[in-house]
Amino acid sequence: MRHSTNLAIIIFLASITNVNSSPSIFKHELKDAFISLREQQDLKGNGVLAVDSRLGTNPSYMDIWNGGENAHFQEIFTDDQTEVPEDMEVPEHCTKEVYKIHSSGDIAALADCETITGSLVFENYQDPVIDFGDIVHVAGNVKVANSSHVVRVISNKLSEVGGMLSLEELTSLTSVYFPMLVAVDQLEWKILPILSTVNLDAGISKIRSITISDTSLVGFTGFEVDLLDILNINNNRFLESVTSNVRKISQELLISANAKYAEVRFPSLKFANNMTFNDVSMLDLSNIELVENSASFINNKFSALKIPKLKEIGGTLSISKNTGLSSVELPTLGEVGGGLIVMDNALLQKLNFFPKLSVIGGAIEFTGNIKEATLAKLKLVKGSAIVQSTAAAFDCSKWTKGDMANTIRGGRIECTGGMAQEDMMSYDNSNRSIHRLENDAGIRGGLKQALSSSGYLSCLVNIIYLFASLFLAAVMS
Numbered sequence: 001m002r003h004s005t006n007l008a009i010i011i012f013l014a015s016i017t018n019v020n021s022s023p024s025i026f027k028h029e030l031k032d033a034f035i036s037l038r039e040q041q042d043l044k045g046n047g048v049l050a051v052d053s054r055l056g057t058n059p060s061y062m063d064i065w066n067g068g069e070n071a072h073f074q075e076i077f078t079d080d081q082t083e084v085p086e087d088m089e090v091p092e093h094c095t096k097e098v099y100k101i102h103s104s105g106d107i108a109a110l111a112d113c114e115t116i117t118g119s120l121v122f123e124n125y126q127d128p129v130i131d132f133g134d135i136v137h138v139a140g141n142v143k144v145a146n147s148s149h150v151v152r153v154i155s156n157k158l159s160e161v162g163g164m165l166s167l168e169e170l171t172s173l174t175s176v177y178f179p180m181l182v183a184v185d186q187l188e189w190k191i192l193p194i195l196s197t198v199n200l201d202a203g204i205s206k207i208r209s210i211t212i213s214d215t216s217l218v219g220f221t222g223f224e225v226d227l228l229d230i231l232n233i234n235n236n237r238f239l240e241s242v243t244s245n246v247r248k249i250s251q252e253l254l255i256s257a258n259a260k261y262a263e264v265r266f267p268s269l270k271f272a273n274n275m276t277f278n279d280v281s282m283l284d285l286s287n288i289e290l291v292e293n294s295a296s297f298i299n300n301k302f303s304a305l306k307i308p309k310l311k312e313i314g315g316t317l318s319i320s321k322n323t324g325l326s327s328v329e330l331p332t333l334g335e336v337g338g339g340l341i342v343m344d345n346a347l348l349q350k351l352n353f354f355p356k357l358s359v360i361g362g363a364i365e366f367t368g369n370i371k372e373a374t375l376a377k378l379k380l381v382k383g384s385a386i387v388q389s390t391a392a393a394f395d396c397s398k399w400t401k402g403d404m405a406n407t408i409r410g411g412r413i414e415c416t417g418g419m420a421q422e423d424m425m426s427y428d429n430s431n432r433s434i435h436r437l438e439n440d441a442g443i444r445g446g447l448k449q450a451l452s453s454s455g456y457l458s459c460l461v462n463i464i465y466l467f468a469s470l471f472l473a474a475v476m477s
Contacts, residue, residue: 090115098140103127110135119143119163125150128172132158145169156180159202164188170195182206190214196238198222212236218259220244226268233258241265249273255280261301274315285310294338297322303347305329313337316362320344328353337361339383344368349391354378363410370394375404384411391417 094113099120101107104127110116111133119140122130125147132155141163144153153167153176160183167173167189175197183206189195195215200222209230210223220233220242228246232254233239239258245268255264256278264277265284274293277283281301287309294315297305304327305319316338319328326347333354339362342351351366351373363383366373370389385408387399396415398404405413 090117101125104129104131107131107133115139121145122147122150128152129154131155136160138162141166143168148172151175153177160184160206167192167195175199185209187211192216215239231255244269247271249275291315294318296320300325303327308332311335316341318343319348323347330357331355333357335359335361339363339365341365342368350374364408373399378404378407381408382410384408385413385415387413387415389415389417 091112094110094115095117097118099106099110099116099118101120101122102124107130113135115137116135117139120138120142122144123146125144126149128149128151130144130150130153134157135155136157136159138158138160139162142161143164143166144150145166145168147169148171150170151172151174153173155178157180158178159180161181162185164186165184165188167176169191171191171193173192173195176195177199179199179201181200181204182202184204185207186209187204187207188209188211190211190213192215196217198217203222203224205224207223207225208228210228211230211232212220212234213232214235216238217236218238218240220239223244226245226247228249229251230253231244231246231249232252233242234254234256236258239262241263242255242258243265246266247268248271249269250271251273253272253275255262256276258279260279261281262279263282264280265282266288267284267286269285269288271290272288272292272295274295275291276296276298278296278299279301283297283300283302283305285307288307289309289311291310291313292315293313294317295313296316296318298318298320300322301324302322303324305322305325306327306329308329309332310330311332312335313333314337317336318339318341319325320341320343322345324347325345328348330353334356335358340357340360341364342348343365345368349369349371351370354375354377356377357375358377358379360378360381360383364381364385364387366386367388369391370387371391371393373387373389373394385399387396394417396417399415400413
């Protein structure tokens with residue numbers, strides 16, 4: 001077995017073409033080679049060497065194991081930051097832990113530093129242009145913040161940042177140029193209200209986390225990655241398009257409050273942990289299969305929501321307040337681990353788009369102009385159910401009686417229909433019915449009508465009749 005392992009490692013190393021790369025890029029190329037071999041092999045076969053990125057828990061390392069059911073893991077990567085080779089001579093003035101830079105003179109003092117072993121922090125910068133000069137590698141973070149004079153940030157040679165590239169509270173910044181940048185651990189750009197031009201011509205291919213908030217960018221490009229921890233694009237009022245071929249987002253996917261008719265495309269995405277979409281006019285999630293936690297679609301502009309391959313949501317599914325939504329397709333969704341919420345979608349009148357849903361781990365809440373709510377394959381609801389329809393044709397008895405009443409086991413069922421019908425059923429821990437009140441709204445309406453009718457005697461007779469009806473309904477339940 002050891003012989004086959006060594007052979008496979010030789011294959012990995014032979015597949016890396018750019019052996020002169022800096023340590024960080026070399027490491028990422030090695031990871032890519034591992035992934036490539038993994039995708040070409042049968043991981044169930046004995047003696048097959050493969051790689052697991054373990055992105056659900058920690059995307060900063062890769063693991064090697066011998067294939068088979070009893071896999072043995074060996075961690076080989078633990079640090080995503082740029083490392084400086086021991087034999088590389090770095091001038092002493094380029095090796096400080098943190099450089100605090102306030103003017104062009106401060107950055108000029110680092111003119112001969114190709115590599116910075118620490119971090120660069122630009123705060124209260126007094127000049128309009130930040131130019132990184134000949135700096136190629138920064139092992140730590142690059143932070144530019146609270147500098148109202150800065151109009152442009154330029155770095156024609158910077159290729160990698162081992163930590164975070166942060167631009168924050170730069171109210172005059174209009175353009176950013178990083179044409180050679182290919183690797184950065186985290187990118188966080190916030191409160192850049194007039195930033196409209198970004199040059200990332202080389203394309204960032206090594207990154208874990210992207211947050212872009214409150215800019216004037218019109219598009220999201222320059223990132224070609226398969227795996228991310230975080231993708232958070234919010235409050236960019238001119239951003240009309242977000243497109244990415246990312247395959248897995250292990251922590252957070254948030255697209256919210258961008259341009260009014262923003263189009264969002266994730267055609268290759270297969271896995272997400274949490275995902276939220278707000279203010280989107282078109283959404284492509286054509287290949288997603290699993291959402292580990294929750295999925296929310298709130299206040300969107302699209303007319304159709306189609307997720308043809310989604311099989312499971314580990315948390316809550318919420319489809320709410322999408323004013324133009326008239327069609328939903330979830331043909332393969334079999335389980336929702338949390339609650340199922342479909343609320344206030346004015347044009348969504350038939351909730352018949354869960355043909356395979358069998359288990360709901362939380363509660364059901366349906367509200368709106370709902371004429372029909374069908375869950376044909378549903379076997380178990382662990383929570384309660386609240387259904388409030390304004391449609392006159394909606395029949396509450398289908399929820400409070402029969403199979404549906406036996407399926408909902410976690411608490412009470414409340415149903416209100418458009419014709420003032422109101423059914424309520426509660427359960428104790430043994431799922432035994434202890435109370436039902438039917439047509440209570442109608443009885444209350446009749447009482448009101450009696451009190452307003454002419455004639456004292458007629459009113460008194462009607463009141464007695466209504467109380468007798470109420471008593472009879474309680475006894476019969």
